Amino acid sequence: MPAPFSWIRPEPWGIHVVPADAWVDPSRPVERALVTHGHADHARGGHGQTVATPETLAIMELRYRTGTQDEAGDIPHKAVPVEYGETIKLPGDVQATYFPAGHVLGSAQILLEHAGERIVCTGDYKRRADPTCPPFQIVPCDIFITEATFGLPLFTHPPIAEEMAKLLDRLAAHPDRCVLVGAYALGKAQRVIAELRAAGHHDPIYLHGAMEKMCRLYEEHGVDLGELRLVSDHTKDDMRGSVVISPPGALNDRWSRRLPDPITAMASGWMRVRQRARQRNVELPLVISDHADWGELTRTIEEVDPVETWITHGREDALLRWCQLHQRRARALAMVGYEDEDD
Amino acid sequence: MEEFAALIDALVYTRSRNEKLRLIAEYLRATPDPDRGWALAALSDGLDFPAVKSSTIRNLLKDRVDPVLWSLSRDFVGDTAETASLLWPAPDHPPSPPSVGETVELLEAMNRKSVFVELPKLLDRLDPSGRYALLKLATGGMRIGVSSRLAKTAFAQAFDVSVEEVEEYWHGLAPPFAELFAWAADGQAPPDMANLPTFRPFMLAHPLEETVVDLSDYVAEWKWDGIRVQLVRAGDETKLFSRSGDDISATFPELLDVLPFPAVLDGELLVRGSHQGGEANDVTQGGAASFNALQQRLGRKTVSKKMLAEAPAFVRLYDALLIDGEDLRALPWTERRQRLEALMSRLPDTHFDLSRVVEARDFDHLAQIREGSRDDAIEGLMLKRKDSPYIAGRRVGYWYKWKRDPLLVDCVLMYAQRGSGKRSSFYSDYTFGCWDGDPDKGAELLPVGKAYSGFTDEELKKLDRHVRQNTVNRFGPVRETDKSLVFEVAFDSVHESKRHKSGLAMRFPRIHRIRWDKPVHEADRVEALRALVRD
Numbered sequence A: 001m002p003a004p005f006s007w008i009r010p011e012p013w014g015i016h017v018v019p020a021d022a023w024v025d026p027s028r029p030v031e032r033a034l035v036t037h038g039h040a041d042h043a044r045g046g047h048g049q050t051v052a053t054p055e056t057l058a059i060m061e062l063r064y065r066t067g068t069q070d071e072a073g074d075i076p077h078k079a080v081p082v083e084y085g086e087t088i089k090l091p092g093d094v095q096a097t098y099f100p101a102g103h104v105l106g107s108a109q110i111l112l113e114h115a116g117e118r119i120v121c122t123g124d125y126k127r128r129a130d131p132t133c134p135p136f137q138i139v140p141c142d143i144f145i146t147e148a149t150f151g152l153p154l155f156t157h158p159p160i161a162e163e164m165a166k167l168l169d170r171l172a173a174h175p176d177r178c179v180l181v182g183a184y185a186l187g188k189a190q191r192v193i194a195e196l197r198a199a200g201h202h203d204p205i206y207l208h209g210a211m212e213k214m215c216r217l218y219e220e221h222g223v224d225l226g227e228l229r230l231v232s233d234h235t236k237d238d239m240r241g242s243v244v245i246s247p248p249g250a251l252n253d254r255w256s257r258r259l260p261d262p263i264t265a266m267a268s269g270w271m272r273v274r275q276r277a278r279q280r281n282v283e284l285p286l287v288i289s290d291h292a293d294w295g296e297l298t299r300t301i302e303e304v305d306p307v308e309t310w311i312t313h314g315r316e317d318a319l320l321r322w323c324q325l326h327q328r329r330a331r332a333l334a335m336v337g338y339e340d341e342d343d
Numbered sequence B: 001m002e003e004f005a006a007l008i009d010a011l012v013y014t015r016s017r018n019e020k021l022r023l024i025a026e027y028l029r030a031t032p033d034p035d036r037g038w039a040l041a042a043l044s045d046g047l048d049f050p051a052v053k054s055s056t057i058r059n060l061l062k063d064r065v066d067p068v069l070w071s072l073s074r075d076f077v078g079d080t081a082e083t084a085s086l087l088w089p090a091p092d093h094p095p096s097p098p099s100v101g102e103t104v105e106l107l108e109a110m111n112r113k114s115v116f117v118e119l120p121k122l123l124d125r126l127d128p129s130g131r132y133a134l135l136k137l138a139t140g141g142m143r144i145g146v147s148s149r150l151a152k153t154a155f156a157q158a159f160d161v162s163v164e165e166v167e168e169y170w171h172g173l174a175p176p177f178a179e180l181f182a183w184a185a186d187g188q189a190p191p192d193m194a195n196l197p198t199f200r201p202f203m204l205a206h207p208l209e210e211t212v213v214d215l216s217d218y219v220a221e222w223k224w225d226g227i228r229v230q231l232v233r234a235g236d237e238t239k240l241f242s243r244s245g246d247d248i249s250a251t252f253p254e255l256l257d258v259l260p261f262p263a264v265l266d267g268e269l270l271v272r273g274s275h276q277g278g279e280a281n282d283v284t285q286g287g288a289a290s291f292n293a294l295q296q297r298l299g300r301k302t303v304s305k306k307m308l309a310e311a312p313a314f315v316r317l318y319d320a321l322l323i324d325g326e327d328l329r330a331l332p333w334t335e336r337r338q339r340l341e342a343l344m345s346r347l348p349d350t351h352f353d354l355s356r357v358v359e360a361r362d363f364d365h366l367a368q369i370r371e372g373s374r375d376d377a378i379e380g381l382m383l384k385r386k387d388s389p390y391i392a393g394r395r396v397g398y399w400y401k402w403k404r405d406p407l408l409v410d411c412v413l414m415y416a417q418r419g420s421g422k423r424s425s426f427y428s429d430y431t432f433g434c435w436d437g438d439p440d441k442g443a444e445l446l447p448v449g450k451a452y453s454g455f456t457d458e459e460l461k462k463l464d465r466h467v468r469q470n471t472v473n474r475f476g477p478v479r480e481t482d483k484s485l486v487f488e489v490a491f492d493s494v495h496e497s498k499r500h501k502s503g504l505a506m507r508f509p510r511i512h513r514i515r516w517d518k519p520v521h522e523a524d525r526v527e528a529l530r531a532l533v534r535d
Ligand SMILES: [Zn+2]
Pocket: A037, A039, A042, A103, A124, A342
């Protein structure tokens, strides 16, 4: 009998499911990739076969045109859609089941089963409600492979309603200006828009050109974002008193000169730390994250209660320390190429 | 405390000076005494609570948070107070924030022992923003981009009073500044400064530049190259203040028992020396040693007898603000001058003399006199309108300073260092040198000075590129260049200095022109620079 869990091997460029010769979120092209969600550090083009939720496949198609060919342009790419709760059989007697991770549209945790052993790869996840995707589900397992993007005890994300109220208060106080919110194009932007709608803000919201296609994709998947307009189609006067959403990189860019005296805001978990906000010249920090905060990370480990916890990327030192302090077996995986695209 | 915490957060995230002023002014108007006074003190000069140190906070947290998690978090945040405010375990009861006044009272009552019991109680009453504001307040420096002057300006703006008047009372009052608010906010009588030896803000001059003044309206005085001081006597105590209002009495004890009556006098502090040989009756008035000699005495907290004997200080008087308790500031300069002249007989000539008026037929004649003066104790001329009252700050049209034309020398760029703040991505601090002999016969460059001003932003970009493309060596933030670029350097004077290999040190060097065109072997030699020394 082989040693327990010897069928799964963490490598710096992904988690290798040996009997199936499949990789979870590989950062280099492989024959068979199991992809948790569409963020660039998890989903790459160039794989022979990509197994993911239909939403994630649609996002990958939009971002990397994975649908037809790989980067070299010769091997035909095969997309294998898996619905939430659906199980697919992989070679080598491995089963994979996709469960919601609550991170962004289409994001999934992947439960891998082989020889009576259960391993869950969370990809990125959060535990808060999000109008753009179904909530995280606790999946009992032996090995729990978790992210740790906000894995420091100082990270506590406040209730999103508080952050929305901050944004809307500032908007109301400056009817001649606009609030420019920097938000990642996949996930954060749509969540901010949907939460604004939930908070009763139904005015048109203006978009940087780079956000448009992803918002349309969300709408096609049934997420109502209300009236969206493109900044490039409008004058300064049109946008007074409005919310404008752009990628973080455009916040201090020349592009923002076309806006009416913007109040610079940024929606990110890093905004919890003042110096981080100041580095980006942010006047209105909005602590909004699509990742689990420290409390959620530790609570999730307790609730899943695995035999062992593996930590993929983020601030793994601190989460590892917490596991030690709570007599939980844990190890940090030295993964490469996972950056915080989506904080 | 919530409002104060909100103000601190807003200031942290605000870049515009006007917006900062508006935020502070709004807070000061909306907040009752004594909270606003304590807040004003915290924002301006800072408050000092000896029981609370940065190490106190660290120790408190180590009892509550695992030390490894603490240090990982501290490294990530980069600020002890902020880390602690975020990591402090949330109490199970809702916050019950104390007022700023109550907070200050509690902090004042703490000692090095009780702080470990009392500070946690206070932290438990606050949310993370409140804890951040509390810890910043308790440990002194807020470091949120608000200067003392900005805080005072905001106060003046809040209550529509002049900032100069605020400055005047400020130095005689202590936090929480009840009298200051009573005067500015509630229209009560201004604080009584009569019996306090407090600093009165200086009247300052504009550069003359292209202006030509009519000498029937203006008088000229030498601008002496010492340090501008104010000597104040009130309530049997004498104090000496520097231009910024710092109390420098301890550095010049010989001046503290020579003013026998209540007065506020404005003058130039100089030390006696012999090198100039100028007599009191000379056009230029002599008897002062160079700025170098004065430098030896500045910044010392105690003064040796030897130093007092070798380099005794005296004040060359420019003006009188108060004499025998009478405020002269509203009088025209001519009248104040008469009063000052009459006063000289009551002052010991060992420690005081009068800054002479420079007589000239007309402006052109004055320009000639100015050109002719290369006395090292002279920085240039002052032009004062005869009818000017003594007004704090810089008012257009009353006083002008007309500095001597700078000296110029051609130097070669040797090293460049990254600047700070906005310039941190640029090599903006330059060290330059002159040849120690004939460059065609193997002479070497010796550093003679450093400059980081005198060029435009456009020129800075070009200089930065030059440095990056012509680097031959790196030492941390410093790059050594291939010594291929000539600067025309302007400076006010040059002195012997043992600290530099060249034996010379410049005062106020700045880049006058960048000579992209000039071959480096045509730059000046150290001996040419030495010839300009006037010590
Ligand atoms: Zn992600």
